[in-house]
Amino acid sequence: MELPHIGKCCTKKGCQQLDFLPVICKHCRHVFCSLHASITEHSCSYERKTNDRQQEGINMVPISFYTKPSRDAPNHSSKLQKNILSTEQIQALTTLKHTSSTTGGSPSALKHKVRISPKIELMRLKARATGNGSIDVVDRFYLSVMWKGKSAPVYINRNALVGSSAMQFARNLHLSTLPGNIYRLKPLNADDTLPSNKTFNELLADTGDLTSSSNPELFNGCSLELVCFIAPKSE
Known part of the structure; x- marks a missing residue:
C-alpha cells in the first residue's frame, strides 16, 4: 500500500527517493533523504560558497606578506656576510695551519716562541x-x-x-x-x-x-x- 502523501522525495538530482523521514538542509533549505542529508553528499551550495570564500581569502593575501621581512626580524644576511672570508684570508689561514703542523706548535705558540739559551x-x-x-x-x-x-x-x-x-x-x-x-x-x-x-x-x-x-x-x-x-x- 503506497502512502504518497506521507514523506517527501529527495531533491538530489538522480535520486528522487521517497523518504518518510526526510531531512531539510539548514543551509540550502532543500529536502533530502537520509543518504544525501550531509552537505558533502548533495553538494550543498553553502559548502561551495565557503570553499570559494576560503580560496578567495588565500588569493587576497599580498605577496609581500611572504617575501618582505618584518621590521622586528633579525637581519641574518648581514651576519652571514660578516663570516664570509676572502680568498687571501683563506690562503693565509691555510699557510699558517701548514706551518703549525710542520713545526709541531700552535700559531700562538709560534708567535711567542723564545729561543733557549x-x-x-x-x-x-x-x-x-x-x-x-x-x-x-x-x-x-x-x-x-x-x-x-x-x-x-x-x-x-x-x-x-x-x-x-x-x-x-x-x-x-x-x-x-x-x-x-x-x-x-x-x-x-x-x-x-x-x-x-x-x-x-x-x-x-x-x-x-x-x-x-x-x-x-x-x-x-x-x-x-x-x-x-x-x-x-x-x-
Whole structure:
C-alpha cells in the first residue's frame, strides 16, 4: 500500500527517493533523504560558497606578506656576510695551519716562541749525556752525536783524538767496525769532516764552554754528525 502523501522525495538530482523521514538542509533549505542529508553528499551550495570564500581569502593575501621581512626580524644576511672570508684570508689561514703542523706548535705558540739559551741547552745535555765516569769533570767535552737522524748525548775527554773518538762512538752505537769502515765526525752545516789526528781541545779556539773562533760550529754542547767511509780494497 503506497502512502504518497506521507514523506517527501529527495531533491538530489538522480535520486528522487521517497523518504518518510526526510531531512531539510539548514543551509540550502532543500529536502533530502537520509543518504544525501550531509552537505558533502548533495553538494550543498553553502559548502561551495565557503570553499570559494576560503580560496578567495588565500588569493587576497599580498605577496609581500611572504617575501618582505618584518621590521622586528633579525637581519641574518648581514651576519652571514660578516663570516664570509676572502680568498687571501683563506690562503693565509691555510699557510699558517701548514706551518703549525710542520713545526709541531700552535700559531700562538709560534708567535711567542723564545729561543733557549746555549747555556740552558748545555745543562740539559749534561743531564742526559753518558760516558766514562772516570773522566774528570773539567776535562769533559759534551756533544750530541747524530747518526741517521737519531741523536745520542755523550761526553768524552776533550784531550782525546777526534778520529779515535769517532770510532768509539760507532762501537757504542753497535755499528760495523770492520777494517774497511772508517768513521769521522762532521759539523752539521759543514762539508768537511774534522781532522782525525787532532784533539777537540786543539780544535777549539779556547777552552771555554761555548766559544770557538776557528770552528764556529764546534763548542761544548754542539752536535756532530757521524759519517762512515768505506776504504777501497787493495788488490
